[in-house]
Amino acid sequence: MSNAAARDFYAFARPGRAIAAAAAASPFFALAALFLLASGLYLAVLAPAEWEQGVAVKIMFVHVPAAWNAMMIYALLAFASALFFITRAPIWDAIAAAAAPAGAVFTLLALATGALWGRPVWGSWWVWDARLTSVLILFFIYLGYAALRRAIANPRRRAHAASLLALAGAVNLPVVKFSVDWWQTLHQPASIIRLSGPAIGADFLAPLVLFLLAYCACFALLFSMRLEAELRRRFIAR
Amino acid sequence: MIYTLLAYGVSALLLGLALLHSWLDLRRQRRLAREKTGR
Secondary structure (H helix, E strand, O other): OOHHHHHHHHHHHHHHHHHHHHHHHHHHHHHHHHHHHHHHHHHHHHOOOEOOOEHHHHHHHHHHHHHHHHHHHHHHHHHHHHHHHHHOOHHHHHHHHHHHHHHHHHHHHHHHHHHHHHHHHHOOOOOOOHHHHHHHHHHHHHHHHHHHHHHOOOHHHHHHHHHHHHHHHOOHHHHHHHHHHHOOOOOOOOOOOOOOOOOOOHHHHHHHHHHHHHHHHHHHHHHHHHHHHHHHHHHHHO | OHHHHHHHHHHHHHHHHHHHHHHHHHHHHHHHHHHHHOO
């Protein structure tokens, strides 16, 4: 085997297995997403209305998990980008490229459902407080990442520049998480993930957890389909 | 009530569009791979 052929073999041997794994996993993720979404929706309908917010409180079940996913997916994007930066293995760039569009979708979901929750509860679609603004910046980082990937034709340069942007953008992640503690915000502080335990009742916690799992399954499905397509695109382009 | 319904509707629409877009792209890549390898 020539040096070039050996390099190609090692560079794509693992992506070949990743294609098979992603193709096999997608149907399971789809079934899990359907089941979890249906159960979450059922419990959301059964959940009581809150005395102050009324049924608008049920927007929490689609808003909070979307915001958590937006952040977790960015953490995965930054992690894969860091590993690409260190190892230069193309699979990490493919993983980052496959995760980013799903992250943008969940961030947009968090922003849209947040506006629809803010209108009846705060009396405003949007306020420029630290939490909302930092999530909007997260959305722009996702868009910038996608634009950068489209702007550079050379795969090596594209992967290098995209990993750098993803790593630089990770600075925004703790700002999103702690913005409600660091600044005075209209957005409420953390009420689920706290050292003293969740501040909401079981009637609200159960559908919230189910929707979180459902959104994770949706992400897994989106990610596995995008990863398979991304890897196939790279094989065909060669 | 209208805001709650809108929030669930927008969520279903966005997630549905994202899944549809990914699925169509994957289907296209699978077809291209089949055409290239002749299998």
